[in-house]
Amino acid sequence: MTHPEYILTLSCLDQRGIVHRVSGFLAEHGCNIIDSAQFGDAESRLFFMRVHFSLEDGGISDLLLRADFAELAATMQLDWELRDARYKPxxxxxxxxxxxxxxxxxxxxxxxxxxxxxxxxxxxxxxxxxxxxxxxxxxxxxxxxxxxxxxxxxxxxxxxxxxxxxxxxxxxxxxxxxxxxxxxxxxxxxxxxxxxxxxxxxxxxxxxxxxxxxxxxxxxxxxxxxxxxxxxxxxxxxxxxxxxxxxxxxxxxxxxxxxxxxxxxxxxxxxxxxxxxxxxxxxxxxxxx
CATH class of the missing domain: 3.40.50.170 (Formyl transferase, N-terminal domain)
Known part of the structure; x- marks a missing residue:
């Protein structure tokens, strides 16, 4: 069975626990991280992250995944985008x-x-x-x-x-x-x-x-x-x-x-x-x- 794959990109003011909270959210929603990268810019004090993951829990819909992440993003003031990894721009x-x-x-x-x-x-x-x-x-x-x-x-x-x-x-x-x-x-x-x-x-x-x-x-x-x-x-x-x-x-x-x-x-x-x-x-x- 082929699972849907996503690419999440985000930026925000650097703060403790960003990676922990994002990866924890994905784990709680039945997602498996395929690769991840992050960078904290000391000058702008901004944090950047890109996560490629698959959604393996068939009970979690695309709509629910996005809605729940929007709630998390609001609490952390994230500028984020979640895209279908298989979509060809x-x-x-x-x-x-x-x-x-x-x-x-x-x-x-x-x-x-x-x-x-x-x-x-x-x-x-x-x-x-x-x-x-x-x-x-x-x-x-x-x-x-x-x-x-x-x-x-x-x-x-x-x-x-x-x-x-x-x-x-x-x-x-x-x-x-x-x-x-x-x-x-x-x-x-x-x-x-x-x-x-x-x-x-x-x-x-x-x-x-x-x-x-x-x-x-x-x-x-x-x-x-x-x-x-x-x-x-x-x-x-x-x-x-x-x-x-x-x-x-x-x-x-x-x-x-x-x-x-x-x-x-x-x-x-x-x-x-x-x-x-x-x-x-x-x-x-x-x-x-």
């Missing part, structure tokens, strides 16, 4: 004209490495409609001309929000979607949109960043996955990685290495999100790997 991918991250995520999805459903791919260009068709995923072309007025941008973003509602999207992934989102859309996507960008030491912005990096002789190339906020590329960081490079590599080689790093970093961030391993801690994140 619905992810909408957004892309422009650079497709390595899109292609990588689609391959992982099709291979069963990424436990998601992808109901829609959105782009301001037509470059990847055939790729979407090869995975039997609806492709939505929402063009936005360079220098378009604010009204046109607002209308285009309204369609993005409409698609999110139509497809009951849990997460939006900007897989190299090269448009700056409006503050209004960033607010609508708060906590449920992930972006990827290159990370250089020193930092290079604007056109042809890898050519700039090559010109300055960088020795490290990296990528950062983060939550989308109104501050461009400055949202809470989820994952980062780097690769060493050297003087023998030209700009094209640096770009190829950068694409590989971006794919890996973004895939990790998306996987951790859909497995409910990421909890926000102010401007930072707690990631239970």
């Amino acid at each position: 619905r992810v909408m991918l957004m892309v422009s004209k650079i497709g390595h991250c899109l292609n990588d995520l689609l391959f992982r999805y099709k291979s069963g490495l990424l436990p998601v459903e992808i109901p829609a791919i959105v782009s301001n260009h037509m470059d990847f409609y055939q790729l979407a068709a090869s995975y039997n995923i609806p492709f939505h072309h929402l063009p936005l001309a360079a220098g378009a007025p604010a009204e046109a941008k607002a209308a285009q973003e309204a369609k993005v929000i409409e698609l999110m509602g139509t497809h009951q999207v849990d997460l939006v992934v900007l897989a190299r979607y090269m448009q700056i989102l409006s503050p209004q859309l960033c607010t609508a996507l708060k906590g449920k949109a992930i972006n990827i960008h290159h990370s250089f030491l020193p930092s290079f912005k604007g056109a042809k960043p890898y050519a700039q990096a090559h010109h300055r002789g960088v020795k490290l190339i990296g990528a950062t996955a983060h939550f989308v906020t109104g501050d461009l590329d400055e949202g809470p960081i989820i994952e980062q990685d780097v690769e060493r490079v050297d003087h023998s590599m030209d700009a094209e080689t640096l770009s190829a290495i950068g694409r590989d790093v971006e794919c890996v970093v973004l895939a990790r961030a998306v996987k951790w999100f859909v497995e409910h391993r990421i909890l926000q801690n102010g401007d930072k994140t707690v990631v239970f790997k």
Whole structure:
């Protein structure tokens, strides 16, 4: 017999007995803990916890489990969510004209490495409609001309929000979607949109960043996955990685290495999100790997 499985995530002011009371509640309700992780932040004085468990008592309904835990949560002032561990979150991918991250995520999805459903791919260009068709995923072309007025941008973003509602999207992934989102859309996507960008030491912005990096002789190339906020590329960081490079590599080689790093970093961030391993801690994140 297969028992229903859940993932509980919570945060609260740090206090004695949190783990004891939560684990005790689960034991009393016929639940078996599969894995658990917790972290207490000394700076914010907040406590974070993620518990994956199965409900083995057939006499305890989902409704009763949630209602009883809500009572416990109220006494401890917990910020919590209880999710069905077998539910596959619905992810909408957004892309422009650079497709390595899109292609990588689609391959992982099709291979069963990424436990998601992808109901829609959105782009301001037509470059990847055939790729979407090869995975039997609806492709939505929402063009936005360079220098378009604010009204046109607002209308285009309204369609993005409409698609999110139509497809009951849990997460939006900007897989190299090269448009700056409006503050209004960033607010609508708060906590449920992930972006990827290159990370250089020193930092290079604007056109042809890898050519700039090559010109300055960088020795490290990296990528950062983060939550989308109104501050461009400055949202809470989820994952980062780097690769060493050297003087023998030209700009094209640096770009190829950068694409590989971006794919890996973004895939990790998306996987951790859909497995409910990421909890926000102010401007930072707690990631239970």
